[in-house]
Amino acid sequence: MWTRLVKQLRNDAESFAKSLMEESLDPQIWRATSTRLATYQPEAHKRPLDCPYCWIIEGEKRSLQPVPGPTQAIACSACGSEYPLE
Numbered sequence: 001m002w003t004r005l006v007k008q009l010r011n012d013a014e015s016f017a018k019s020l021m022e023e024s025l026d027p028q029i030w031r032a033t034s035t036r037l038a039t040y041q042p043e044a045h046k047r048p049l050d051c052p053y054c055w056i057i058e059g060e061k062r063s064l065q066p067v068p069g070p071t072q073a074i075a076c077s078a079c080g081s082e083y084p085l086e
């Protein structure tokens with residue numbers, strides 16, 4: 001379960017970083033984005049997990065929290081990103 005989730009979080013972080021860098025020609029943004037991507041480590045067994053969107057795009061550490069209710073998922077209350085826990 002965690003392996004798949006961690007892989008998905010990392011994939012998302014990478015694609016957010018890629019789209020941010022594709023939209024920008026500013027070397028400062030490139031540097032900042034690659035630094036944030038390098039420090040995004042969902043596989044580091046740190047809990048709670050940080051939201052990849054908020055960290056890469058907004059530069060804010062926001063945690064993914066369990067969604068109340070029958071759905072097994074974790075979500076970010078700031079941007080609404082949701083990841084199923086299967």
Ligand SMILES: [Zn+2]
Pocket residue numbers: 051052053054055062076077078079080081
């Ligand atoms: Zn978020």
